[in-house]
Amino acid sequence: MTTPVETLAFIGTRHNARSLALQVLQETARHEYFVQEILDRQLALPQAQHLSKLDRRLATHLAYGVLRRRGTLRALLSELINRPVEEVEPWLWDALCLGAYQLALLTQIPAHAALNETVELASQFGRPRAKGFLNGVLRACAALVTPQRTAGPAANALPLEGGTYRLLTRRVLPDPTKQPVEYLAAAFGLPRWLASRWYERFGEQETRRLGFWFAGPAPLTLRVNALRTSRDTLLSQLRQAGWQAEPTDHPQGILLREAANIRELPGFALGHFAVQDLSAMKVAPAVQVKPGMHVLDLCAAPGGKTTHLAELLQDSGAVIACDINEARLRQVRDLAQRLGLRSIRPQLIDPHRAESVPAGPFDAVLADVPCSNTGVLGRRPEARWRLRPEDLQELVMVQSRLLRWAVERVRPGGVVVYSTCSIEPEENRGVVQRILQEQNSLQLEAEETTLPGRPSDGSYWARLRRTATGTS
Numbered sequence: 001m002t003t004p005v006e007t008l009a010f011i012g013t014r015h016n017a018r019s020l021a022l023q024v025l026q027e028t029a030r031h032e033y034f035v036q037e038i039l040d041r042q043l044a045l046p047q048a049q050h051l052s053k054l055d056r057r058l059a060t061h062l063a064y065g066v067l068r069r070r071g072t073l074r075a076l077l078s079e080l081i082n083r084p085v086e087e088v089e090p091w092l093w094d095a096l097c098l099g100a101y102q103l104a105l106l107t108q109i110p111a112h113a114a115l116n117e118t119v120e121l122a123s124q125f126g127r128p129r130a131k132g133f134l135n136g137v138l139r140a141c142a143a144l145v146t147p148q149r150t151a152g153p154a155a156n157a158l159p160l161e162g163g164t165y166r167l168l169t170r171r172v173l174p175d176p177t178k179q180p181v182e183y184l185a186a187a188f189g190l191p192r193w194l195a196s197r198w199y200e201r202f203g204e205q206e207t208r209r210l211g212f213w214f215a216g217p218a219p220l221t222l223r224v225n226a227l228r229t230s231r232d233t234l235l236s237q238l239r240q241a242g243w244q245a246e247p248t249d250h251p252q253g254i255l256l257r258e259a260a261n262i263r264e265l266p267g268f269a270l271g272h273f274a275v276q277d278l279s280a281m282k283v284a285p286a287v288q289v290k291p292g293m294h295v296l297d298l299c300a301a302p303g304g305k306t307t308h309l310a311e312l313l314q315d316s317g318a319v320i321a322c323d324i325n326e327a328r329l330r331q332v333r334d335l336a337q338r339l340g341l342r343s344i345r346p347q348l349i350d351p352h353r354a355e356s357v358p359a360g361p362f363d364a365v366l367a368d369v370p371c372s373n374t375g376v377l378g379r380r381p382e383a384r385w386r387l388r389p390e391d392l393q394e395l396v397m398v399q400s401r402l403l404r405w406a407v408e409r410v411r412p413g414g415v416v417v418y419s420t421c422s423i424e425p426e427e428n429r430g431v432v433q434r435i436l437q438e439q440n441s442l443q444l445e446a447e448e449t450t451l452p453g454r455p456s457d458g459s460y461w462a463r464l465r466r467t468a469t470g471t472s
Helices: 017-030 035-043 053-068 070-077 090-105 111-119 128-144 180-188 192-202 204-215 231-240 304-312 326-339 391-408 429-438
Strands: 145-150 157-159 165-168 220-224 245-247 253-256 273-275 294-297 318-323 344-348 362-368 410-420 442-450 459-466
Touching: 017 035, 017 053, 017 090, 035 053, 053 070, 053 090, 070 090, 070 128, 070 157, 070 180, 090 111, 090 128, 111 128, 128 145, 157 180, 157 204, 180 192, 180 204, 192 204, 220 231, 231 245, 231 253, 273 304, 294 304, 304 318, 304 326, 304 344, 304 362, 318 326, 326 344, 362 391, 391 410, 391 429, 429 442, 429 459
Parallel strands: 294 318, 294 362, 318 344, 362 410
Antiparallel strands: 145 165, 157 165, 220 253, 220 273, 245 253, 410 459, 442 459
C-alpha cells in the first residue's frame, strides 16, 4: 500500500459525503487511530454539521469500504494507469480508490454520480489539474465492470458483499486455479501473507468465506443495560421508531438489520444500551462475577467489557479499569457515565512498569489484551494494512506479560479470564498454554474460540482459576 507523506486540506466550507470520506481516508493513513475515531472527530467539525443522516451513512460506508478493499482496488486500478502505483500522489490514490469502490464494488450508486462527484474532489482539495486524470481512470474502471453476476471465483469475477461475484469485461485478477493465494489476497483485499496463512490453515473454501465476511460491514448489535431497561422494552421502542431489530441468542443482545448512528437510537441518552459484538458479549459472563466483588480490568478501553462487568456486578463492588492512554480512558469514563455505572474506577498505568498496576489481590481479573484484530477486520479495516507478520511475535510477548500480571493479582481461588479479538492460535491458546506451563497454581476451566461469521466476529477467551495451593 502507498504511504502518504502529506495530506491535502479540504478547502470548501461544507463537506459532502465523498469529500468527508476522502478526508477520513487521508487521516487514517497518517494516524494510528481506528477509522471510527477519526470519522467521529471529522463528523463533529463545522464543515460536516449540515450533513444529513443519509450523507453521514454514505461517508461512513465509503471510508470503511475503501479501507476493507484497498488490496482489491489496487488490483483493479493498477491495470488502468500508466505509471507505478507508488508514483501516484497519495491523496490522488485515495480519490481513485474512492471512485473505483463506488463503481466496481457498490451497486446502488449510479455510475455517473460516482464518477462526476469523485472527479470534483480534485477541485475541493485544491488540485483541479488532476480532474482529467481522475476522470480518465475512473471512466476506464466503469467500462471494466458489468452488471452480470457469476457463482464462483475467476480472474474476471470480483467478489461483492454478501457472497456474490461481479463479472468484469476482462481478466484482471490472478487465476484462482493457478494462484489461489494471490487471488484470495487481491479479490478480497487481504495482505498476501495473511491470505497465505489462512489458506494453509483453513483451506481455500473457508478462507473465501472469511474474505466475504470481512468484505462488508460487521453486524450492529446492542447490549441491553439490564440495570436500566429490559430487552423486550428496548426492542419495542426500536421497532416503534422504525428500526428492524430482533433478539439474539445472548440474553442481552439485540441485532439491528441496518446501519445506524447509535446516538439517534431510542434509549441512547438514557443509557439503555451499549454497542458490542455478540462474541465480545461472551467475555464478561465468563469471568463469573458476583455482586460485591472487586475486579481488575487490565486493558479496559474503550469500555465495552468493563461496563458489562459492572452491570453483571449489579454496579456493586468495584471494577478497576486500567489503560495506558488517558484519552482512551476518557472513553471508558464517558461510557460508564452514560450507562449510569458508578462502580468503575479508571486508572492510568504504564505498560512497562508492573508496579503501576494495582496490586490487589482481586476476586477476578480480566485481561482483554491488545492483539492482531484478525477476528474483527470488518469492524477495524485499517488493522489488516497496519499488521505485519513479525508483529505477531511481539504481540505474543506483550500478551504473555499482561497475563502474568493478571495472575499475580488474583487471589487464591479467584479467576483470570484472558481474551482477544484474534483468530491466530499463537495469540490465543498458545499464550494460555505458555502461562499454564510456567505456573502450577493455575487450572484451565474453560475456553472458547469463535470464528468470524459464526455468527459474529472472531474471538477467543479462556478462564483460568488460581488454586488455593501451588506456587508460581
